[in-house]
Amino acid sequence: MNGLTIHEAAPITGWSPRMLRYIERVGLVEPARTAAGYRLYGPEQLQRLRTLRELLAQHGFGLAELGFALRLRDEPELRAAVDQWLDAVPERPAEVSPDDWLRWEQEKHQALLAAVNLREMEIA
């Protein structure tokens, strides 16, 4: 039996047994298992669980956010989509010429009508 059971690991790490299972389901800190399926927390896992407490406490975020950060590094497609959206047009809207703005103003009413049409299409 090379590791601590969930009820032994709980008081050491500061998490409840319930939360240790939850943390595992989110994908952070996955302990080894015995042949029968019992969780076994080794030194690495215990250390990780302790630092996890500090990490969440010091910067103000939760398990969901950290789980999302994990997804971002595990799923390249997701990472790419998010990065692409975040990278888009962060610059000042100053490079638009007066002509463009004029055209924009003229198309404003048109755009509103288009939106109404879109709404109707969604309803139908």
Added chain:
Amino acid sequence: MNGLTIHEAAPITGWSPRMLRYIERVGLVEPARTAAGYRLYGPEQLQRLRTLRELLAQHGFGLAELGFALRLRDEPELRAAVDQWLDAVPERPAEVSPDDWLRWEQEKHQALLAAVNLREMEIA
């Protein structure tokens, strides 16, 4: 008046005025302002708001998660802390020698006692 007001931008983007303010508070899509403080949505913001709809719908996550991804790129300290935690010991716990495991087993009882002491210190 180079841009759409919040009630004009709403039907075009598919978000409600309330949500446009919420999206701004999360840090995604911040429109320009008039001297009096009125929000002005330009072509970039409108495009961003439309793609935001798709992004959230296609991959299953919400504004909070995307807001956290934004924080990760805006706050280097946060990024470093999260990366450091996620990078830690992802390898199999197979490199531990039997001697180490023996020592670990012997220290197990000791660790539990230490945990109890810690608990008492927190209470006091």
Added chain:
DNA sequence: CCAACCTTACCAAAAGATTGTCAAGGTTGG
């Protein structure tokens, strides 16, 4: 074999995120 563990799977309370609505007040175009 039995007491004391462990497992998964639910139900539900507490907390947080999302969304609407309303109130009090400032801005603007005619």
Added chain:
DNA sequence: CCAACCTTGACAATCTTTTGGTAAGGTTGG
């Protein structure tokens, strides 16, 4: 100046996430 916008802020309904508990059943050490 007035109607029709806009602003921020607060309260609240709703939905999801977080957390605890409990039930039904398998595992283990003595």
